[in-house]
Amino acid sequence: MTESTSNGNTVIFLGPKGTYSHQAALQQFGHLEGMDFTPAKSIPACFDTLETDPSVSYAAVPLENSTNGQVVFCYDLLRDRMLDESCAVEGHRIIPQLEIIGEQYVAITHCLISPIEGVSLDSLASYKLVRVYSHPQVWGQVSKYMAQLKARCPETKFETIDSSSTSDAVLKAIERQQTEDSAAGDTLNLAIAGEVAAHLYNAFLVDTAINDRLGNTTRFLILKRVADKLSPAPPANVSNMHVNLLMFTLELDDPGSLVDVLTVLKEHKLNMSSISSRPYNGGQNGRKWQYIFYIEYDSDPAVNRMDAFYREINDKCVKWCLWGSFPRNQRYYQ
């Protein structure tokens, strides 16, 4: 792997500008001078661009939401990269091209947004059809609200339409309202997104803070290429503790093999903060329904010597990958 020519000032995120991912990128890098914030079309495009375009140095991608859990796109992109045969290997350790260098927590406060002025919750009942655009991850965060909206307007048909991001939802609603529907007047196109996106694209707030659970937060990862020797000053609100994301696979049909890995954490007094799994398919001759595990654990870089720990992990796993050991954001504790 060669060192890239990156100057370390471009960060990519799920666009267009105004998404929650954009907010995460600003939280991580907004304090640095001369940073360039570049929108991507999708979460996979953020990974692909960071891997292939030397002018891009970082990516900010959503990992999980406090109301509706894993952003599975992101889990599966990490899985597919780790299981890619072209990765470097040391023992059972897989070394992918990318690594995690930080985490950000963004408060999710969704709004109901209209492309036309003067729309109120009461006036929704006067439309025959209301289309609502948003990112698929959002529906599980506003399901009660959507049910209440429908109950409030029994004569109106509601359609929900997936968009590639919350900002894209605002742009789609504006575009659709301006084209086929404006003439008829009985159809309204709305979006669910953050307030920033509404202001950025000159749209109007119909309702604010519509999440089923207030305090809803999304956790984002900040990635860079392993080969780049970049160490941007971290934002002010990071703690001294590190969080480590390790992924691993186990021997099939081996009772206790997962417990054996978790016991290594216990013996090294490492506190595990999360565990999850995703299925993977063992390839042409491999068995389906195999699982890859994701664990996170805390470490104190000033105290914990991790070499012995990783030697034992290497013995217990078929494949393992340390995606990063990065400063714990203070907002995790709030």
Ligand SMILES: O=C(O)C(=O)C[C@]1(C(=O)O)C=C[C@@H](O)C=C1
């Ligand atoms: O669409 C956006 O604004 C995003 O940044 C994506 C995303 C996600 O995929 O989880 C981020 C935060 C919210 O939970 C909803 C959508």
